[in-house]
């Protein structure tokens with residue numbers, strides 16, 4: 001069996017990364033662009049659930065709409081290149097990975113922009129535990145989940161094995177692995193960014209769990 005993990009909100013809390021990146025973006029906006037109070041507006045918008053056009057909305061709130069355009073590009077680049085000083089695993093995730101890595105090959109399939117995803121994986125020290133680590137963005141935007149491409153790559157890497165995918169986003173994580181005959185496990189983190197996502201008809205996971213502490217028992221059952 002090969003155990004394949006999602007990255008964001010499966011292995012570590014994504015909101016911790018977002019807040020760390022917003023802090024850097026906020027500092028840039030305040031110090032170089034004179035956007036007074038930018039950081040606190042960004043934090044407030046994110047914590048209130050805003051997920052799209054965050055920078056643009058914050059700039060408008062500060063009443064500096066003339067700054068959009070090039071400024072947005074600068075802020076976005078800063079965000080995507082953000083290297084967190086540290087990124088902590090969900091403790092149950094690290095415990096599971098340590099328990100499993102002698103027994104099964106472990107791998108990662110992660111959507112998201114680059115180099116952000118690689119920087120997150122580096123901050124977590126993921127290369128020590130997982131192979132391959134597939135960033136779907138490197139294959140092309142059309143290969144983000146729910147594309148089956150990255151899952152098929154894992155199957156070609158480990159022919160003849162059975163597979164399980166552990167993720168958190170019901171909207172897209174489990175569609176392809178289900179179609180390919182994989183086992184599927186959805187972790188519903190209380191602080192997960194996608195915790196309210198709905199599964200399409202063919203996209204629910206076989207198992208739903210609150211954290212990863214029960215996975216080892218599930219896999220050996």
Ligand SMILES: [Mg+2]
Pocket residue numbers: 006007008009010167168169
């Ligand atoms: Mg995720």
